[in-house]
Structures are given as structure tokens and as C-alpha cells.
Amino acid sequence: MxxxxxxxVDHPLGAGQTVPLDRDQAHYLFGVMRLSVGxxxxxxxxxxxxxxxxxxxxxKRGGVLACLDQSKPLQLPPDLWxxxxxxxxxxxxxxxxxxxxxxxxxxxxxxxxxxxxERIRQDRLQAHAVEAAEQCGGTYVPEVAELQKLPSMxxxxxxxxQLMFCDEAEVGQRLFLDVAQVEGSAGAAGPxxxxxxxxxxxxDAERKRLHAMPQAHVVSLGPRILRADTAAVAALxxxxxxxxxx
Amino acid sequence: MxxxxxxxVDHPLGAGQTVPLDRDQAHYLFGVMRLSVGxxxxxxxxxxxxxxxxxxxxxKRGGVLACLDQSKPLQLPPDLWxxxxxxxxxxxxxxxxxxxxxxxxxxxxxxxxxxxxERIRQDRLQAHAVEAAEQCGGTYVPEVAELQKLPSMxxxxxxxxQLMFCDEAEVGQRLFLDVAQVEGSAGAAGPxxxxxxxxxxxxDAERKRLHAMPQAHVVSLGPRILRADTAAVAALxxxxxxxxxx
Numbered sequence: 001m002x003x004x005x006x007x008x009v010d011h012p013l014g015a016g017q018t019v020p021l022d023r024d025q026a027h028y029l030f031g032v033m034r035l036s037v038g039x040x041x042x043x044x045x046x047x048x049x050x051x052x053x054x055x056x057x058x059x060k061r062g063g064v065l066a067c068l069d070q071s072k073p074l075q076l077p078p079d080l081w082x083x084x085x086x087x088x089x090x091x092x093x094x095x096x097x098x099x100x101x102x103x104x105x106x107x108x109x110x111x112x113x114x115x116x117x118e119r120i121r122q123d124r125l126q127a128h129a130v131e132a133a134e135q136c137g138g139t140y141v142p143e144v145a146e147l148q149k150l151p152s153m154x155x156x157x158x159x160x161x162q163l164m165f166c167d168e169a170e171v172g173q174r175l176f177l178d179v180a181q182v183e184g185s186a187g188a189a190g191p192x193x194x195x196x197x198x199x200x201x202x203x204d205a206e207r208k209r210l211h212a213m214p215q216a217h218v219v220s221l222g223p224r225i226l227r228a229d230t231a232a233v234a235a236l237x238x239x240x241x242x243x244x245x246x
Numbered sequence: 247m248x249x250x251x252x253x254x255v256d257h258p259l260g261a262g263q264t265v266p267l268d269r270d271q272a273h274y275l276f277g278v279m280r281l282s283v284g285x286x287x288x289x290x291x292x293x294x295x296x297x298x299x300x301x302x303x304x305x306k307r308g309g310v311l312a313c314l315d316q317s318k319p320l321q322l323p324p325d326l327w328x329x330x331x332x333x334x335x336x337x338x339x340x341x342x343x344x345x346x347x348x349x350x351x352x353x354x355x356x357x358x359x360x361x362x363x364e365r366i367r368q369d370r371l372q373a374h375a376v377e378a379a380e381q382c383g384g385t386y387v388p389e390v391a392e393l394q395k396l397p398s399m400x401x402x403x404x405x406x407x408q409l410m411f412c413d414e415a416e417v418g419q420r421l422f423l424d425v426a427q428v429e430g431s432a433g434a435a436g437p438x439x440x441x442x443x444x445x446x447x448x449x450d451a452e453r454k455r456l457h458a459m460p461q462a463h464v465v466s467l468g469p470r471i472l473r474a475d476t477a478a479v480a481a482l483x484x485x486x487x488x489x490x491x492x
Contacts, residue, residue, distance in 0.1 A: 098476050101470055102480070135471070138470050224349055224383060225381070225382045226348075227382075230344050230479055233479040234480075238487065241468075245468065246467070246468040246469070
């Protein structure tokens with residue numbers, strides 16, 4: 001019988017490997033999920049795929065799981081970054097969750113001129129990415145980066161990374177995906193990033209700089225204005241089905 | 247100067263038309279948004295496009311707006327239904343909001359065998375659809391239907407309406423969109439519906455019945471399991487960019 005509980009652990013996984021549990025993990029497995037010795041748990045660590053494990057010891061403050069068999073190989077997502085400007089707390093959480101479900105490899109919060117929220121809790125967002133990976137059956141957890149300023153990110157932009165840039169000013173332009181032009185070309189196979197603008201839009205200076213980048217591909221997401229969290233899922237869908245692992 | 251506030255009103259709009267405000271609307275415009283006589287408001291009613299209006303009278307319990315010029319024609323979305331099984335309150339709200347932003351014409355909550363939530367507040371969900379339309383610049387508000395049972399919905403399924411059916415059991419099958427096969431054919435131009443399964447998945451009986459429908463097109467949404475709200479946006483994106491108004 002396959003495990004119903006999936007847990008991310010920061011520990012090597014392999015045949016015969018035992019995995020010690022910390023207090024929070026023990027509370028979740030034995031307190032909340034009411035598992036006892038002998039119960040099955042699916043484990044992943046972002047490196048060794050998914051393993052079925054058995055509860056070997058269960059306590060209030062800790063416990064031990066014993067790895068049995070590998071149930072999934074490691075499946076790395078495509079080399080895709082999701083870059084977004086933080087918004088209200090609940091919606092920022094949603095963007096991180098959605099990016100993990102949709103298969104982004106890295107999640108990068110960025111401060112733009114019109115970004116309202118100048119701070120993020122990186123540790124809390126990283127925990128959301130872990131939880132989303134546990135839920136969606138993935139074997140990989142995207143890294144959530146610390147907040148950076150957009151100009152400094154662009155100063156250090158990797159030459160080979162293509163950028164799908166969702167410009168609110170293009171709403172209703174029916175411009176659609178010139179990404180299609182990249183399909184089959186060198187750019188298609190290489191690394192990519194998707195940039196979702198802030199709710200206030202980009203400034204003129206930002207827009208000018210982005211449009212001037214040789215890696216930039218401007219994309220319109222239909223005739224209605226999408227909220228940032230909706231736009232993130234829509235852009236990830238377009239990218240994944242054309243260039244990604246769907 | 248174009249109005250910053252967009253308001254849905256259930257009242258005819260046209261040149262010279264005046265629009266009375268109820269207590270809630272007056273509270274929002276004059277209390278929350280602090281507009282006064284002479285201020286601009288953008289109005290839409292789902293039928294007459296978007297109109298710029300001016301505050302003619304402002305009071306605590308009501309007020310009057312006067313229509314000036316039409317600023318957008320009515321833009322009806324494609325004839326697309328979004329059908330989904332209600333989940334936790336916040337995520338159900340999100341699905342309705344996303345469906346309105348993404349341009350669904352009707353939103354139909356459906357109870358399946360494994361649906362957790364057997365009740366919805368139709369009026370509250372309809373209010374969410376209105377708010378999303380106000381935010382996204384649309385001139386149309388999708389109707390939120392009352393909760394129906396899936397078998398009874400399928401008993402009365404319109405013969406000409408194609409159904410894009412997102413089956414969790416297809417995750418990782420890379421089946422992708424046989425909707426592509428419909429492109430350019432008669433089915434592409436006709437009415438459509440997207441059905442998002444409940445978090446517990448469809449029952450075997452439900453799956454069998456859906457697969458047997460001549461209108462059904464099974465779609466996989468990539469190798470990870472998506473939450474229902476993520477799946478709704480992803481499916482709407484695929485549909486809109488292939489067959490819709492993007």
C-alpha cells in the first residue's frame with residue numbers, strides 16, 4: 001500500500017537509510033496524522049527521488065523513519081525561473097505555491113519601482129514551496145531567493161537566459177507569444193525566466209530597459225487585466241506546454 | 247482624465263442616463279474611496295459596455311451618477327463554461343475570481359461523489375465574480391449558477407457543447423490537448439465547457455461516464471498534480487489561447 005503522507009526531509013534517502021525526525025515533523029506525523037510504528041510515509045529531499053519509508057520509532061519529540069524502496073526517480077523541472085514583484089501576503093504565498101506546482105525551478109521575488117511590498121519573509125515563502133511540493137507529488141523543491149532589486153538583477157542577467165516578459169501595457173494587443181518563434185531554435189532548449197509585473201505595472205524606465213534586452217520576449221496574456229497570481233499561472237502554463245515538461 | 251474607480255451597476259447605461267446608487271455603493275464611493283460631486287467613475291452593467299460617469303449627487307445613504315461617454319464597447323467572452331467541484335472556501339472564492347478574470351462566460355459549481363463541500367453561497371460567489379470583473383477591466387460579469395449534482399448536469403448536457411475534461415488520473419501521461427484536433431473543425435467554433443475535478447478525484451463511475459460522452463476531450467495538465475484552483479487557471483489558459491479570445 002502506498003503512503004498517503006508525503007514529507008520533505010533535508011536528509012539523504014536510499015536503501016537501508018534511516019531518517020531522524022525533528023520535533024515539528026514528529027508532531028505532524030504522530031500528532032496530526034496519527035501515524036504509529038509500521039505506518040508508511042513517502043519521503044523526498046529534492047535530490048534522491050521519492051522513497052517509501054516506514055515509521056521505525058515514534059515519539060513526542062522525535063522519531064525515526066526507515067527507507068524501503070524508491071517509488072519515483074528524481075524529476076528535475078525545466079531550468080525555468082519565475083520572477084515576480086511581491087504583493088499582498090496571501091497572494092504572494094499563492095504565487096510561490098503555484099510556481100512550485102507548475103514546475104518552476106527557482107522563484108525570485110523582485111522589487112520594482114511600483115512594488116508595494118518592500119519586504120518578504122524568505123523562510124516563510126520557502127516553507128510554502130516545500131508544502132506545495134509535498135502536495136503536488138513533485139520530487140523537487142524550487143529555491144525561493146531573497147528579494148532583489150530589478151535593476152541589480154538585470155545588471156547581472158545571464159546572457160544565455162531567455163526572458164518571457166508579461167507586460168500589462170500589452171493587454172488587448174493580441175500580440176501573443178513570440179516565444180513560438182523561438183521554438184525549435186537554440187533559445188528553446190536553454191534556460192528561461194518568466195517575469196510577472198507588479199500590480200501597479202512597470203515604470204517607463206523599467207519597460208524601456210526590459211524591451212531593450214536581447215533575451216526579452218514580450219507576451220500578452222489576453223484582453224483582460226490579470227492579477228499577478230493569475231498571470232503567473234497563465235504564463236507558466238503557456239511556457240510549460242510549449243517549451244517545458246507538459 | 248479616466249476614472250480610477252470601476253463599478254458594476256444593475257442599471258441601464260447610455261448617454262444622458264442617470265444611475266441611482268444604493269446605500270452600499272454610496273458607502274463605497276463616498277466613504278471608502280472618498281469621491282465627491284464631479285468625480286469620475288467608470289460603470290458597466292454587463293450589457294452596455296463601459297461608461298464614464300460623473301458623481302451628480304453624493305450622500306451617506308445614496309447618490310446619483312450621470313453617464314457621460316462610452317469608454318469601451320461591450321466585450322462578451324467566448325461561450326465557455328467553467329465547471330468545478332467546490333473545495334475549501336478561500337479556494338472556491340479564488341476559482342470564481344480566476345474564472346471571471348480569465349474570461350469564462352458562466353461558472354457552474356458541481357457536486358461530485360468525492361466533493362467535500364455540499365453547499366455553496368451562490369450570492370457570495372456571484373459577488374466575487376462582480377468584484378473580479380470590476381478589477382480586470384471586463385465589461386461582462388459571468389453568472390455563477392446554483393450548485394448542481396454532476397449526474398443531473400450530464401443528463402441535460404447540451405449536445406453541441408464540447409467538454410474539456412481535466413482528469414487527474416491522466417497526470418504524467420503527456421496526453422495533452424486533443425483539443426488541438428478540434429481546432430479549425432466545427433467543434434472549435436461552438437460552445438465549450440471546462441470541467442475541473444474535485445481534490446479527491448472523480449469516482450470510477452463518473453470517469454467512465456465522462457469518457458463515454460461524445461463531447462468529451464480528455465486533457466492532461468502536466469506531470470505534477472495541480473490544486474483545483476491552479477488547474478482552473480491552467481485549463482482556461484490552454485483553452486483561451488487555442489480556441490478563445492487571447
